[in-house]
Amino acid sequence: MTLAVFFGCAFIAFGPSFALFVFTIAREPLRVIILIAGAFFWLLSLLLSSLVWFIAIKASNSQDPSLQRGLLIFGVFFSVLLQEVFRFAYYRLLRKANEGLAAISDDDSSAISVRQMAYVAGLGFGIMSGAFSMINVLSDSLGPGTVGIFGDSQYYFITAALMTLALTLLHTFWGVVFFEGCEKSRWWVIAAVVSLHLLVAGLSLLNPLYEGSLPPVYVITLLMGVWAFFSSGGSLHSLSALCTRKT
Amino acid sequence: MLKGLMFLCVLCSSVEQKIYVVLNETVPCVRLLNATHQIGCQSSISGDTGVLHVLETESDLDWILSSGPHPPYMVIMETAFFNRSVMMRMKNSSRVAGVAVIISKTGLADNFSPHTTCPNQNTGVYSESYGSDLANCNGTVWNPLGNGLSYEDFSFPVFALKDENQTQVLRKCYEDHNQRVNGSAPQYPLCAMQLFSHMHAVTDTVTCMRRTDLQNRFSINPEVLCDPLSDFNVWTSTRPLNNSAKGHAADESVVIAATRLDGRSFFWEQAPAAEGTVSGIVTLLATIQALYPVTQEAPPPRNIFFSFFQGEAFDYIGSSKMVYDMEKNDFVIDMNNVHSMLEIGQVGLRSGRSLWMHSDPVSRQNKSVDTEVSEEEGKLSLFSHPLPPSSFQRFLRARRIPGLVLADHNTSFTNRYYESMYDDAENLNVTYPPGLTPDEQLVYETDAAKSLAEVATLVARSLYLQAGGEEKNLNNITADPKIVNISVFLTASFYIGLGPRVHGPAHSVTRFVQYILANLTGTVTNLTESQCQNPSELSTENKDLFSYFWVSGPASVNGTREPFCVRASVRLSKAVSPAFELLEYGSRNYSTWTESRWKSIRARIFLVASRELEVMQPALVELTETKQKNISAKTEIMFIK
Numbered sequence: 062m063t064l065a066v067f068f069g070c071a072f073i074a075f076g077p078s079f080a081l082f083v084f085t086i087a088r089e090p091l092r093v094i095i096l097i098a099g100a101f102f103w104l105l106s107l108l109l110s111s112l113v114w115f116i117a118i119k120a121s122n123s124q125d126p127s128l129q130r131g132l133l134i135f136g137v138f139f140s141v142l143l144q145e146v147f148r149f150a151y152y153r154l155l156r157k158a159n160e161g162l163a164a165i166s167d168d169d170s171s172a173i174s175v176r177q178m179a180y181v182a183g184l185g186f187g188i189m190s191g192a193f194s195m196i197n198v199l200s201d202s203l204g205p206g207t208v209g210i211f212g213d214s215q216y217y218f219i220t221a222a223l224m225t226l227a228l229t230l231l232h233t234f235w236g237v238v239f240f241e242g243c244e245k246s247r248w249w250v251i252a253a254v255v256s257l258h259l260l261v262a263g264l265s266l267l268n269p270l271y272e273g274s275l276p277p278v279y280v281i282t283l284l285m286g287v288w289a290f291f292s293s294g295g296s297l298h299s300l301s302a303l304c305t306r307k308t
Numbered sequence: 309m310l311k312g313l314m315f316l317c318v319l320c321s322s323v324e325q326k327i328y329v330v331l332n333e334t335v336p337c338v339r340l341l342n343a344t345h346q347i348g349c350q351s352s353i354s355g356d357t358g359v360l361h362v363l364e365t366e367s368d369l370d371w372i373l374s375s376g377p378h379p380p381y382m383v384i385m386e387t388a389f390f391n392r393s394v395m396m397r398m399k400n401s402s403r404v405a406g407v408a409v410i411i412s413k414t415g416l417a418d419n420f421s422p423h424t425t426c427p428n429q430n431t432g433v434y435s436e437s438y439g440s441d442l443a444n445c446n447g448t449v450w451n452p453l454g455n456g457l458s459y460e461d462f463s464f465p466v467f468a469l470k471d472e473n474q475t476q477v478l479r480k481c482y483e484d485h486n487q488r489v490n491g492s493a494p495q496y497p498l499c500a501m502q503l504f505s506h507m508h509a510v511t512d513t514v515t516c517m518r519r520t521d522l523q524n525r526f527s528i529n530p531e532v533l534c535d536p537l538s539d540f541n542v543w544t545s546t547r548p549l550n551n552s553a554k555g556h557a558a559d560e561s562v563v564i565a566a567t568r569l570d571g572r573s574f575f576w577e578q579a580p581a582a583e584g585t586v587s588g589i590v591t592l593l594a595t596i597q598a599l600y601p602v603t604q605e606a607p608p609p610r611n612i613f614f615s616f617f618q619g620e621a622f623d624y625i626g627s628s629k630m631v632y633d634m635e636k637n638d639f640v641i642d643m644n645n646v647h648s649m650l651e652i653g654q655v656g657l658r659s660g661r662s663l664w665m666h667s668d669p670v671s672r673q674n675k676s677v678d679t680e681v682s683e684e685e686g687k688l689s690l691f692s693h694p695l696p697p698s699s700f701q702r703f704l705r706a707r708r709i710p711g712l713v714l715a716d717h718n719t720s721f722t723n724r725y726y727e728s729m730y731d732d733a734e735n736l737n738v739t740y741p742p743g744l745t746p747d748e749q750l751v752y753e754t755d756a757a758k759s760l761a762e763v764a765t766l767v768a769r770s771l772y773l774q775a776g777g778e779e780k781n782l783n784n785i786t787a788d789p790k791i792v793n794i795s796v797f798l799t800a801s802f803y804i805g806l807g808p809r810v811h812g813p814a815h816s817v818t819r820f821v822q823y824i825l826a827n828l829t830g831t832v833t834n835l836t837e838s839q840c841q842n843p844s845e846l847s848t849e850n851k852d853l854f855s856y857f858w859v860s861g862p863a864s865v866n867g868t869r870e871p872f873c874v875r876a877s878v879r880l881s882k883a884v885s886p887a888f889e890l891l892e893y894g895s896r897n898y899s900t901w902t903e904s905r906w907k908s909i910r911a912r913i914f915l916v917a918s919r920e921l922e923v924m925q926p927a928l929v930e931l932t933e934t935k936q937k938n939i940s941a942k943t944e945i946m947f948i949k
Contacts, residue, residue: 066917201323205357205502206914208326210481215497215917217326 066202070222074195078188078229085180091162091173092181099151099185099236106147107193110140134266141262144186145255148236151182152243175244176237176293183236187229195225213269220271227278231261234282234289241292257281329477331911335411335468338576338909339507341516341534342623343893343900346509347458351406351465355504358382358405359916360482363389373401377493380405382501384469384478388415392455399462406465406503408911410475411729419724422457422574425449427727431623431899433701434694439670442694448719450696451726458574458727465503467911468575468729481913496918503911509534509904514893516902534902538807538884539815541626542569542616542822544596544829546603546775548853548877549611555637557645561610563775564649564711565767566627566699567592568620569818571802573729579802580732583723586797587656587736587760589616589821594764594787595652597828599771602784608777610647616821617699618883619804621727623899626883627699631706632898639881643703648774649711651700654723655763656736656756658716663763666715668695671708693719714767733798750796753789761789796820806903807884822878826857830876840873855879 086092114136121128155178163171198221208217235254242250261281267273339348361372362384369389372381382405383398390409398404426445434443441447469475481499488494508531509516516534523530549557567588571581579585596614603612619625633639634646655663695701698713716722725731733739738756740749764787772785800817807815833856835843840858843849849856857874864870887898894900 198323201327204324204327204914205355205916206327206500206912207497207917208323209497209915210329210499210913211326213326215915217323 063205064203066207066218067199070195070202070218071199073219073222074191074199074225074229075188077226078184078191078233081184081233082188086184089173092177095155095173095178095181096185096188099182100189102147102151103144103186103189106143107140110136110143113139137262137266138259141258142255145239145251145258148182148186148239149243149251152240155182155240175240179237179240180233180293181236182240183233184229186236187232190232191225191229194228195221214271216271217269220268220275223275224265224278227275227282228261230282231258231278231285234285237289238285238292257285328912328914329481331474331477331913333471333474334909334911335470335575335578336503336505336909337462337466337468337574338505338906339509339904340537340622341509341511341513341902341904343514343887343895344512345459345461346511347461348507348904349462349464349466349505350507351503351505353506355502355506356380356382356405356465357500357502357916360384360478360486360499360501360913362386362479362482363394369394369397371488373397373403376403378498379403382503383407384482385409386415387412388417391417391420392457395457395460395462398464399460404464406467406501408467408469408478408501408503410469412472413730413734416730419453420728420730421451421454421724421726423451423454423572423727424456424459425451425454427451427454427621427697428623428701430896431628431702432695432697433668433704434670438705439668439694442670447694448696450720452720453724454726458572465505466574467503467505468578478913485915497915499913500916501911501913505906505909507904507906509902512894513900513902516904517893532905534904535806536884536888537619537622537625537804537899537901537903538882538888539570539618539626539804540807540818540880541618541630541883542818542825542878542880544614544825544876544878546600546612547607549613549640550852551640551879552852554639556642557640560641560645561647562613562641562645563610563647563771564613564615564703565592565595565652565771566615566617566649567652568699569616569618569626569802569821570621570804571731572621572727572804573731575729577801577803577805578729579727580729580798580800581727581802582732582736582738582798583654583656584726584731585802586794587654588652590794590797591652591655591760591764591767592616593821593824593828594761594791595768595771596825597791598764598768598785598787600829602772602777602781603775606777606781608772608775610775612771612775613641614825616818618815618818619885619899620699622804622901623885624699624702625804625885625899625901627702628898629883629886630881631702632886632889633881635706643707643709646703646707646709649700649703649709650767650771650774651698651711651713652763652767653696653698653713653715654721655714655716656760657722658759658763659722661762662716663766664715664718666693666695666698666713667711668700668704669693671704671710696721714763733794736794736798738794738798751790754794757789757794760794761787761791804883818880822880823857823859825878826855826874826876829878830857830874833873833875835873837871837873843875849875853877 082096086096114132117132117135118129121132123129159171159173159175159178162173166172198218202218207215209215214220235258238250239254242248242254261278264274264277337349339346339350358380359378359382361368361376361381363369363372364386372383380403385394385407387410398407427450429444433439436443469478478501485497485499486494513534520533523532549560568585569589571579571585573579592614599612615630617626617630620627630639634642695713696715700711700713703709703711723731723735725735736756738754740752740754744752765785768785768787769782772782773779802817805815835846835849835856837858839846840856843856844851854875854877857876858871859874860871861869885899885901887893887895887900892898
């Protein structure tokens with residue numbers, strides 16, 4: 062549907078994460094490395110879960126649409142669980158790395174804190190997840206047509222972009238909260254993150270009933286944002302300081 | 309129907325399949341070029357997109373051309389509107405992105421011929437120096453119903469919709485999204501169609517061939533831009549001619565019986581040409597079938613040479629090539645061998661039992677020619693008009709030989725659909741009683757078949773007499789209507805195409821005629837397959853006089869076939885315009901028609917959204933971006949390390 066839609070949807074989906082990258086990560090090489098490694102871990106989890114789904118598909122009867130849909134739902138939930146497992150694995154890896162970094166530094170303290178690592182890792186997961194959700198859709202948005210001739214909603218592209226944006230932010234917030242939960246050994250936090258991720262994935266299966274998926278997901282994003290803010294040490298006091306002090 | 313298509317696609321995650329419906333059967337109009345002009349249609353390189361609108365009434369025409377708010381439009385044209393005035397208005401408008409014409413019999417006008425009023429006027433025999441008062445159809449306008457659409461140059465794609473199901477899909481999309489409600493404009497999203505038919509060649513043959521030559525000489529990966537129209541003529545003779553002895557054949561006086569093998573229409577590779585071509589082919593085949601046994605039993609003094617010329621619609625490609633070869637001594641006979649000529653034109657629509665014989669008044673001013681022609685005509689009625697467009701005109705250009713052209717028309721064609729898609733079985737009045745299977749239809753004697761068999765009998769007897777045969781054998785020469793099984797030809801397309809370099813061996817119709825001739829005039833031999841392919845190794849067989857075909861044979865009861873070798877004096881001769889051999893691409897004397905090349909020809913439909921929706925999205929982006937910059941600049945204040 063032409064260049065306007067392509068650029069619009071691309072910026073909606075990737076604009077915020079790109080801005081976060083440019084302003085908070087790009088200057089610190091260590092953060093860049095953690096970001097890319099995080100993206101890679103997400104990619105690994107996707108690879109394994111898609112392998113399982115693919116084998117299930119090939120082994121089943123391809124003419125039965127309800128079975129195929131059931132397998133898709135199973136695939137989605139299995140992928141969510143595997144992503145969280147890989148997030149935990151990444152946490153363990155980063156902790157080990159942190160100790161090593163502290164050992165080789167001059168003043169015996171690590172150059173980067175766990176909270177910062179949590180944010181960067183979450184953003185890495187988010188960017189890669191967004192890319193895989195959105196690139197395919199973006200390439201089709203370049204053509205002259207829009208979705209709808211078979212009865213689908215004509216807002217397909219923009220809702221896909223908004224969903225991707227929400228998912229990217231959610232992954233960032235989940236990264237922060239998850240790592241905090243692991244540090245403080247609060248396992249209910251981890252359980253909450255996993256179940257929220259499952260909930261969001263399940264809501265996306267309601268599409269094309271976009272009213273059923275987008276508003277709840279954005280509400281969850283907002284709540285997660287607040288939780289992540291307080292979990293990483295923010296407070297109402299620092300928030301008011303932000304508004305009054307000029308940079 | 310569309311929902312059904314969706315359910316087929318449950319597992320495919322491709323967004324593309326949600327957006328586009330690809331139309332499978334596409335019948336485009338392509339670009340042809342000659343020495344000075346380009347004709348046909350062209351799309352831009354990335355396709356032409358337009359909002360669908362069905363042209364059914366005059367108000368639709370106004371909507372498309374002036375008042376509709378969503379130009380450019382892709383017009384779905386009902387049959388009744390496919391005429392010169394509407395197409396010229398579309399051509400001159402900038403609001404038309406393309407046209408898809410519905411090809412059907414409902415709403416078809418009484419006549420439709422996209423050809424010119426004076427076919428092949430510049431390459432016939434009449435010119436400033438020969439019969440100037442008859443040139444350019446001053447004497448007789450042969451195709452007065454012609455609107456010349458095939459020879460116009462359109463800058464937008466024109467496709468034909470022949471498949472009824474596909475037309476239904478388009479109409480449904482139009483009715484669901486694009487229909488006007490109470491006179492107000494339809495709302496977005498609208499149904500649109502994109503047509504791809506980008507042609508590589510431009511301007512004319514000279515330019516295109518020059519660019520192709522440049523490519524061939526300097527480019528590592530040369531790209532050919534256009535190809536000359538070419539194929540093969542089919543010829544045979546009652547006495548075999550030595551194919552390896554070119555030039556004048558000693559002691560041979562030949563009577564030529566000819567007809568054309570091709571047709572055309574506005575669209576590419578669509579040429580049913582029933583009255584225009586099939587009538588002639590079938591008549592000549594029946595003539596050969598009637599004449600051949602008698603010429604073997606009681607051979608007349610002169611040889612009879614039967615020829616089917618390909619490419620006659622495009623300035624006499626086949627016949628000009630044969631005449632050129634004859635003059636260059638590059639053919640089995642030359643012009644000195646030719647005694648006279650009889651050509652079968654359009655003979656399918658005879659009213660009553662009349663048949664007209666056309667001769668050339670200018671050459672008949674020569675006494676000897678006149679005598680021959682009068683003898684040839686015999687007792688039937690005659691009128692002195694100019695010759696209609698026929699291959700005989702090319703022979704006359706080279707030498708004033710006596711000849712006649714047979715036709716079912718006197719002054720102008722009786723064919724009201726000359727060289728169009730509607731010149732089909734119905735135009736020829738070929739109808740079968742209901743309930744016949746295709747096999748039964750093949751052997752059923754229609755009235756058209758009987759009429760053509762009568763003509764064939766007449767032609768065969770005339771040829772026998774002209775060849776000097778005795779009158780007492782004439783009663784044995786009768787054409788059998790059953791042999792005249794037209795229905796086989798009525799489903800074929802007679803467009804000449806591009807020949808062996810591009811499309812492999814000869815055109816299917818050419819091959820078919822060749823094999824029928826081999827069947828009618830050949831003899832079965834008991835050679836093996838390898839002997840059949842290399843007959844020169846055997847002393848009893850002569851590859852110079854005959855060609856040998858390995859035939860798979862009829863299917864027997866239990867499904868097996870017993871192949872055998874057929875020996876016949878049927879040959880193919882190349883039908884490519886001499887202009888391409890002489891490299892005179894701007895020639896005025898010979899045909900210079902070429903067909904452009906293209907990469908892809910396809911069509912698809914989809915929905916398009918409004919410009920507002922498209923523009924709204926970047927605006928949203930602006931909003932999010934500014935918020936981001938604000939917040940990220942202040943992260944240090946927010947978080948504790």
